[in-house]
Every structure is written in structure tokens, then in C-alpha cells.
Amino acid sequence: MSLAAFIRETVLRPRLKKAGCLVVYDPARLYQDVVTDLSDERTAVVDVSERGIESREQALESFVSLAHPGGKGPTELVIYVPTDPPKTDHDRVIDPYAIYTASGAMFPDGDGDEYISLCLKAKPDHASEIRRLFQDDPKPSFELVDNIGGGVGYPTLRTLLRVDSARNILLAFLAPSEQQKSRLKGNEAWVSEAKALFRSSLGLKLVTKGKSWSAVADELWRFVLFSEFVLDLPGELPASLANVPHADTGADALVADLCETLRNDNRARQTYIDRAEQIERELDLPAACAEIKDLGMLDTFPFEERTFLQIAVDALKDDRLDEVRTVVDRHKHSVWLGQGESQAQWGLVSAALQLVSACEDADRGLSGNTGSLDALIDHYTSSLREIDRLQREFEQAFGEYISMEPIVDDVAAHARKRYARIAEKVQTIFIKHLERDGWPPQGRLANVDLFDKLVEPLLAEREKRVAYFVVDALRYELGLELQRQLVDTGAATIQPAIAQLPTVTPIGMASLLPGAGKKLKVQRDGKDVVAEIDGQRLTSVTHRMRFLEQLYGDRFAQVTLSEFNSSKKAKVSDAVSLLVVRSTEIDSHLENNPDTTLGLVHQTLKGIRVAIHRLGQAGFTDVVIATDHGFFLNGHSDAGDICAKPLAGDWITVHDRSLLGTGGEDPHNFVIPAEKAGIRGDIECFGAPRSLAPYRRGLRFFHGGPSLQEAVVPAITVALRVQDEQEPAMASVQLSYKNGAKRITTRLPVVDLAIESTDMFAQGADFEILLEAHDRNGNVVGEARKGDPVDPATGTLSLRSGQHQQVTIRMDLEFEGKFTLKAFNPVTMTAYASITLETDYAV
Known part of the structure; x- marks a missing residue:
């Protein structure tokens, strides 16, 4: 294989296929023809050296077309830039093509992409000659490199393995197919050629006297993997490993290429894992290297991956976030993540890093966004809700982790502590505004008006059929995730809605009924409270559904989400123009065991998505999704992390987060008139903790009180598009x-x-x-x-x-x-x- 073909097929094309977009920087113009040859009907090549500003426009146009797969435009883009690649943030700011590397890939990218390294990989059996050539000329032509070595060597190995270069002979020898292995077993003529190849390309002098493939392969595997380990090691080898054969720096490019290729090849990956684990045991590497603090950059062997994980955790605990990010990014595609336990642990560290980083950003971003209740809500729905999403994902990852280890507990404790700090800071600001301005804030969509403003106008149009989803405990950040999933079903929009206080299901669900804005009342009922509309007590689902049936008659039907999706065919009478779809899964799962059921939340979102697809097929035109309240995940709570109730007063405690009745405030609780809290009825005052703490110990999940997470909720509308009869792409x-x-x-x-x-x-x-x-x-x-x-x-x-x-x-x-x-x-x-x-x- 020629050098040009080697670079095109083994370096540029795989990188392009993986990333979709590739920027090639080439100040010496070595690779211009190689890049041009990548062009075909699927791959657009933009040569910046040709037309200046026109090239920028062409690159942007081609890049935009990548976002519309299935169209007439290209599906891959290569940009050839005859300048040095940007090295600093300043360089990236002024480079008009750096933005494409952020979402794609670049070449060169690291020492392995240096011209000499590529030549050594292409002709590993002629390393000495190539190095001499580069001593005389730092940029020898492709033709000069191709001419090194003259004729075709190792004819027996090439014939048996049916490959065309020394590099590919080595790869095939390390991980042969069954056919290649069979041909090697039936012929011993290859042994002398293998010895010559190993010595000239790697510096390996075979010690084994065996002439079987397995005996030779054992020694080659140990030599190659241990060589990568040694060449990556910054310091000296331990004395116990000093005599283990390994390559010198002259073969570093080839060794790195062989190991990386074996790790990334689906067919060879498991073989690599098995060999590395075996060699680690044979050399007792964990014990031999126990005193080494810096193992380099690569995790050739599994014990190194454990060490790098500990480094990442220690850096996270010290808030050295850039160091954590570097280690996590470097090991994102580690071969050892093929083991589920390792992948879970790295995933937990990555989730913690994202959460802690987002909390730091949120802390800095508070200034200028907290001057009023409106400003704080806007900031929450546009930005702050992101830390709630990341916290939920972190708690989900932690809850799903099976084997609890100290390293995992350390990560969890640090991430939870950082989230708690910013969450309480925001809560303090929120409560001050709430005490001063009351609830709900004026000029915003309140849940009590949601039906009248979003559902009733649709029902007034004769041709409309509306599915009204009432989902228990769908907090705002989850609503955003759901809206994102629904964009392929039609025009899906989301807006924040203001939940009714106290944020509990019986009152919150009643607030989503017609006329609630003017007629909903919260009344005392012994030691409890009850929601009423027009004198009708709405204490259960049955009462609420009967209320709707009285208003809409045969035009109304109701079903649970699970019932609707479990039926083989969605059967809804053509006379029905208002279908209420009820879901309580999120709330029930999290009330019962939030530590282990967070992972089930996505099942509800999946169910809603499936149901909406089926509703479109059944002739429904619009969907409105509402919720009674949000929730707070109290993952950081300690045994004593509770709020003490006011000592004086006549209070009804509602769901461990709200007080209804009479009494005064104290340092831990605020109290405002019920009317100021948006509560009509025979209740005098509304009180609640100032902090994000409940009145009862041990609650990891709660709602009922006032917080952005509990009381600012999503309202989603979807105008369903007419479903195409054409089957989706298979x-x-x-x-x-x-x-x-x-x-x-x-x-x-x-x-x-x-x-x-x-x-x-x-x-x-x-x-x-x-x-x-x-x-x-x-x-x-x-x-x-x-x-x-x-x-x-x-x-x-x-x-x-x-x-x-x-x-x-x-x-x-x-x-x-x-x-x-x-x-x-x-x-x-x-x-x-x-x-x-x-x-x-x-x-």
C-alpha cells in the first residue's frame, strides 16, 4: 500500500466516518492530493486554499447539510486548510474553521499524526531507513518514502495471511481470523520471515524455540503490550521488571499504532482484553508498580484504569475540575469500559463532574438574575433548571450502581454537597421574593387557568380532538426533556406554569380542571384539607373525572397511560373530543423508593411518547400536557436535616412541606396570608420551611412546599401533524x-x-x-x-x-x-x- 493510500484509508477516512466532519491542517501542503481523493458523492471536500471567502461559504453550506441526513447534500465534510492548526484559545477564536473541529475531528491531532510517525506506521519494517531519510529532509516526498525497501518482502507471510504490508502482517499475526490461523498452522515456512520482521520493525528477538503460531504469538503479544506500557511510562521501570524485553523509542509509533488498532477493532478487542489481563497477571504488574504515582497517559493494562479512576476522584474532591475533565476525556473510549462495572464507575465520575461544573457556572450566573421573582423564574426556566437535570441524572446513576465502594461514596458526597450549596442559595432568594410579592406571580400562566387558556379554546373548534395528559410530578426540567422527544410528532412547545400551593396531588390535580381559576377553594376537613369547585368536593380521581364528565358528556373519556399503551389498538370513540390520559407513575415510584426508582422515570416519558404517536393515528389533532406539581430530590440529606415546625399556632401539616392554619413565623419558617399565597377558602395562613428541608426525617424525595423545583412546572402543547402513511426508514x-x-x-x-x-x-x-x-x-x-x-x-x-x-x-x-x-x-x-x-x- 502506498503512503498516500495508507494515510487516506487508515487515518483520514476512519476519523471522518466516526466524526462526520474533519478539518485537515497542512502548512507544508503534504496531504492536499490525499484529501482531494476523499471526495465522492457522500463526502464534500472544501479546499480553503482555492477560493478564500467562497470556501468559507461552501464549508458552512456543506456543514449545514449534515444536519439534514437523507437529503441531497453530503453526509460527510472534509475541510483542507493549508495553515498551522490552532494551538491556543486565542488561535481558535481567530481561526474561522476551528468551530468545525469542535463538533467534528481534526488532523493532525497529537504526536501520532506527525509526518514521520505516519511513515513509520506505513513502513514499520524499514524504521531505520525512514529515520535516516528524515534526518536529511524533514519533509520527504511520498515518492521517496514509497521507494524505501524496494521489492515486496515476507512473501510467505503475505501469502498465508493475505495482507499487503508489514504493519498488517503484524496485526494479522496478533489477532488472526480462523482462516489465517489455520493457514499458519499448516505451514512452518513463515517462522524465519516472522523472526526477521519482528526484529527489523520492533527490535524483538524471539526467545521461544517453538514454531507454532500460539507460542510465537504469546511472546509477540507480551512484547508489544509491555512495550507500550514502558514507552508511556514517564519514570523508570521497577527493578523487578527491568529485564522484561520491550521495544526502544525507535518503534514507539508502530507499537502505539498496533495497540490502538487492536483496541478499536471490534473483532480483536476481546482478544486484546484477554491478553492484557493474562500478561498483567504473569508479570504481577499491580504489585510491581504499586509505588509508581504517574503511569503516563494510556491504560494498556486494567490496573492502570483503576489508578486513573482514583486520580479523577481525588481531583474532583479537590475541585480541580480541569484535571478531572482531562482524565475523563482521555479515558472516554478506554477498552476497559467494555467491562460494565468500570463503565458505571467512570459514568458516575463523569455525571458528578458535569453536576459540579454546572453548579459552579450557576453560582457565577446568579448575579443580575435575582432582582425580582419574575427575573428569578425566568433565570430558572432558561438556565438554573439545568443543575436539577444533572442532579437527577447523577442520583439516577448513583442509584443504579450495584457494588458500593468507598471511591463511589466519595464521589457522591462531594457532588451532593456542591448541589445542596447552590440549591439552598437559590431557595433563600426565592423565599424572600415569595414573602414580599406573594404567589402566583402576576402575568404568568397559572395552573388554575391552564385548562381554560390551553384546552378549552381547542375544544371550541369543532374539528379539533384534544388529548389532555395530566402527569403527576412532572417537574420543569423533565418537561423540557419530554418536549425535546416530541418534536418529531408535531409542533411541540413548552412554557412555564405556576403550580397551586400547597404543591400536593389532590389540590394540584383539582387546579387543572375547568374553571379552577375562579372557583377552586381549599377548605378545612378536620385534620386535613380538601379541594372544592362549585361546592363539589374533589378528593379522588373518581370525583375529578366525574366533574369533567358532567361538563362534556359523551365528548369526554378518560384512561390511564398504562391502560392506553397496553391495549393492542387505541380504541377511542369518534365522538370523543376530550380524552384525559392520566399518569401517576413518576410520583408513585419516587414516593416509594427514590434511591432505586429514578431510572424508571424515563419509562413514563417513553410511555407518553408512544401514546401520542398512537393518538395521532387515532385521529387526535392536539395534545396538552400538564402536571400538578414538581418535586425536589433530597439526595444530600443527613439524619438531622429537617425543619422544626413553629411551636405556636393551629396548623395542619400538608405532606411534610406546608402548613395551613394560623400561627406566626420563626427563623426556620415563614408565614403569609393564605390569599397572598393564592389560596382561597377558609384557610387563614400558609406557612412553610424557608429552606429545602421537610418536617420529617429521611425524605429523599418530596413536594408540597414552595420552591422553584416544586412550584414552577411545564405546560406542553403539541399540534400533531398528519401522519404520513409511508413507513419510517428501516x-x-x-x-x-x-x-x-x-x-x-x-x-x-x-x-x-x-x-x-x-x-x-x-x-x-x-x-x-x-x-x-x-x-x-x-x-x-x-x-x-x-x-x-x-x-x-x-x-x-x-x-x-x-x-x-x-x-x-x-x-x-x-x-x-x-x-x-x-x-x-x-x-x-x-x-x-x-x-x-x-x-x-x-x-
Whole structure:
């Protein structure tokens, strides 16, 4: 293979395929022709050296087309820039093409992309000659490099392995296919050629006297992996390892290339893992390197990955966030993340890093956004709610982690403490405004007016059919996640709504009924309170649904979300123009056990998405989604983290977060007139904790009181588009586990997911995949673990045609036996692919 072909096919094209966009910086103009040759019907190549400002416009136009897969434009973009790549933030600001590297990839990127390194990788068996050539000329032509070595060497190995370069001979020898292995076993003529190749390219002088492939491969694997470890090690080797053979710096480029290729090749990855674990044990590397503090940049062996994880945790605890980010980014694609437990731990550190970083940003951003209640709510719905999302995702990751270790507890404690600090700071500001201005704030959509303003106008139009979703405990940040998922069903919009105080289900659900804005009252009922409209007591779902039936008669129907989705076909009478779809899953799951059920929240969002798709098929035109209240996740609470109630007064305690009755305030509780809190009825005063603490110990999840998280909620409207009869683009999905293994030995198995489009018009399109494990009865007994690459809100991941991804499946703790892992379309729940597996671990 020529040098140009080597660079094009093994460096540039794989990088382009993975990132979609590639910027090639080339001040010496070495690679211009190589880049030009990448151009085809799917790949646009923009040569900046040709037309200046026109090239910028062409690059932008081509880049925009990447966001519309399936169209007539290109699906990949290469930008050739004949200048030095930007090295500093200032350089990136003034470089008009740096923005493309932020969302794509760049070349060169690291020492491995230096011209000499590429030449050494292309001709590993002629390293000495190449280095001499570069001593005379730092930029030798491709032709000069191609001419090194003259004729074709190693004819027996080339014939048996059927590869065309010394590098590929080495890769094939390390991880041969079954056919290659069989041909090597039937012929010993290759041994002398292998010895010559190993010595000339790597400096390895074989010690083994064996002439079998397995004996030679054992020594080659140990030499190559240990060489990468040594060449990456900043300091000296321990004395116990000093005599283990390894390559010198002259072979560093080839060694790095071989190891990286083996780790990234789906067919060779498991072989690499098995070999590395075996060599680590044989050399007893953890014990030999126990005193080494700096192991370099790479995690060739599994013990190094553990060390780097500890470094990241220690840096996080010291708030050295840039260092944490560097370590996490460097190990984002580590081969050892193929082990579910490691992936979960790194995912937890990554989630904590994102949360702590967002809290730092939020702290800095408070200034100038807290001058009024309106300003604070606007800031919350546009920015601050992001820390709630990240906190929920972190608590979800922590709750799903199975094997609790001190390293995990340290991460959780630090992240929770930082979130608590900013959350309480915001709460203090919020309560001061609430005491002064009252609730609900004027000029905003209140839940008591939501039906009359969003639903009733649609029902007034004869051709409209409206589905009104009332979802218990859908806080604002979750509403945003849901709205994001619904953009493919129609025009989905979201706005903040103001929940009725106290933020509890019986009162909150009553506030979502017609006429609540003028007629809702909260009345004493012994030691409790009850919601009333027009004198009708609304103490249960039955009462609320009867209230709607009285108003709308046959035009009204109601169903639970689970009932609607479990029926094989959505059957709703054509006479029905108002269908109420009820969901209580989020609230019930989190009330019962928030530590372990946060991961089920996405099931509700998935269910709403599926239901809306089916409603569109059933002829409904519009959807309105509302909720009674939000919630607060109290993950950082300690045993004594509660609020003491006022000593004096006649109070009814509502859901451990609100007081209704009479009495005075104290340092821990505020009290305002009920009318000022937006509460009509025979209640005199409303009181609540000033802090984000309940009146009862041990609550990890709560609502009922006033906070941005509890009382600012989403209102979502969707104008359903007419559904196209055309079937959606189909995907060919391949699922596999450990190269065909049928038994899982861990509750966090990692599966391989690959996708190819079968629709020629959908090449380059994103396919959303939902992975679930089902038992014989169809029950879900395992799901994709949330966190990169799986969206925590949807439980799905998106891949383009030709992409491959490793995904960790989190199995239910109590399950054992046979199960089927299925890849679904998350909207239609059509199964793309499945594999049958069986547990092989003790429950």
C-alpha cells in the first residue's frame, strides 16, 4: 500500500466516518492530493486554499447539510486548510474553521499524526531507513518514502495471511481470523520471515524455540503490550521488571499504532482484553508498580484504569475540575469500559463532574438574575433548571450502581454537597421574593387557568380532538426533556406554569380542571384539607373525572397511560373530543423508593411518547400536557436535616412541606396570608420551611412546599401533524455479546450494537434505539444503563448508519435465567433485532 493510500484509508477516512466532519491542517501542503481523493458523492471536500471567502461559504453550506441526513447534500465534510492548526484559545477564536473541529475531528491531532510517525506506521519494517531519510529532509516526498525497501518482502507471510504490508502482517499475526490461523498452522515456512520482521520493525528477538503460531504469538503479544506500557511510562521501570524485553523509542509509533488498532477493532478487542489481563497477571504488574504515582497517559493494562479512576476522584474532591475533565476525556473510549462495572464507575465520575461544573457556572450566573421573582423564574426556566437535570441524572446513576465502594461514596458526597450549596442559595432568594410579592406571580400562566387558556379554546373548534395528559410530578426540567422527544410528532412547545400551593396531588390535580381559576377553594376537613369547585368536593380521581364528565358528556373519556399503551389498538370513540390520559407513575415510584426508582422515570416519558404517536393515528389533532406539581430530590440529606415546625399556632401539616392554619413565623419558617399565597377558602395562613428541608426525617424525595423545583412546572402543547402513511426508514441492527457468547457473568454485561440503514434514502440518518431485556413472559428484566451514550431521560441512544457502540445493560438484581435482549424503535416499539442470552451468576 502506498503512503498516500495508507494515510487516506487508515487515518483520514476512519476519523471522518466516526466524526462526520474533519478539518485537515497542512502548512507544508503534504496531504492536499490525499484529501482531494476523499471526495465522492457522500463526502464534500472544501479546499480553503482555492477560493478564500467562497470556501468559507461552501464549508458552512456543506456543514449545514449534515444536519439534514437523507437529503441531497453530503453526509460527510472534509475541510483542507493549508495553515498551522490552532494551538491556543486565542488561535481558535481567530481561526474561522476551528468551530468545525469542535463538533467534528481534526488532523493532525497529537504526536501520532506527525509526518514521520505516519511513515513509520506505513513502513514499520524499514524504521531505520525512514529515520535516516528524515534526518536529511524533514519533509520527504511520498515518492521517496514509497521507494524505501524496494521489492515486496515476507512473501510467505503475505501469502498465508493475505495482507499487503508489514504493519498488517503484524496485526494479522496478533489477532488472526480462523482462516489465517489455520493457514499458519499448516505451514512452518513463515517462522524465519516472522523472526526477521519482528526484529527489523520492533527490535524483538524471539526467545521461544517453538514454531507454532500460539507460542510465537504469546511472546509477540507480551512484547508489544509491555512495550507500550514502558514507552508511556514517564519514570523508570521497577527493578523487578527491568529485564522484561520491550521495544526502544525507535518503534514507539508502530507499537502505539498496533495497540490502538487492536483496541478499536471490534473483532480483536476481546482478544486484546484477554491478553492484557493474562500478561498483567504473569508479570504481577499491580504489585510491581504499586509505588509508581504517574503511569503516563494510556491504560494498556486494567490496573492502570483503576489508578486513573482514583486520580479523577481525588481531583474532583479537590475541585480541580480541569484535571478531572482531562482524565475523563482521555479515558472516554478506554477498552476497559467494555467491562460494565468500570463503565458505571467512570459514568458516575463523569455525571458528578458535569453536576459540579454546572453548579459552579450557576453560582457565577446568579448575579443580575435575582432582582425580582419574575427575573428569578425566568433565570430558572432558561438556565438554573439545568443543575436539577444533572442532579437527577447523577442520583439516577448513583442509584443504579450495584457494588458500593468507598471511591463511589466519595464521589457522591462531594457532588451532593456542591448541589445542596447552590440549591439552598437559590431557595433563600426565592423565599424572600415569595414573602414580599406573594404567589402566583402576576402575568404568568397559572395552573388554575391552564385548562381554560390551553384546552378549552381547542375544544371550541369543532374539528379539533384534544388529548389532555395530566402527569403527576412532572417537574420543569423533565418537561423540557419530554418536549425535546416530541418534536418529531408535531409542533411541540413548552412554557412555564405556576403550580397551586400547597404543591400536593389532590389540590394540584383539582387546579387543572375547568374553571379552577375562579372557583377552586381549599377548605378545612378536620385534620386535613380538601379541594372544592362549585361546592363539589374533589378528593379522588373518581370525583375529578366525574366533574369533567358532567361538563362534556359523551365528548369526554378518560384512561390511564398504562391502560392506553397496553391495549393492542387505541380504541377511542369518534365522538370523543376530550380524552384525559392520566399518569401517576413518576410520583408513585419516587414516593416509594427514590434511591432505586429514578431510572424508571424515563419509562413514563417513553410511555407518553408512544401514546401520542398512537393518538395521532387515532385521529387526535392536539395534545396538552400538564402536571400538578414538581418535586425536589433530597439526595444530600443527613439524619438531622429537617425543619422544626413553629411551636405556636393551629396548623395542619400538608405532606411534610406546608402548613395551613394560623400561627406566626420563626427563623426556620415563614408565614403569609393564605390569599397572598393564592389560596382561597377558609384557610387563614400558609406557612412553610424557608429552606429545602421537610418536617420529617429521611425524605429523599418530596413536594408540597414552595420552591422553584416544586412550584414552577411545564405546560406542553403539541399540534400533531398528519401522519404520513409511508413507513419510517428501516434499520438493520446487529446485536452481539462477546463475539457470540450466550451467557452473561455480570449484572452489567456490555453488548455490541451496530447499525446499517436498509433504506437508500436514509443513509446518514440518525436511528434511535431502545434496548430492553425481556423474560419469557415479556417483563422487562434489564435496560441500557443510563449515561453516555444512553440518554438518561429517554433510555435510548442514537446511531447513524455504519456506526458501532458498546452499551452496558443493567440487569434486575433479582433476575436469573434466560432472557431476550431486544433493540426497539422507541416510538412504534417495533423490534429491530434480538439475541437470546442466559445469566450465569449467583443471585
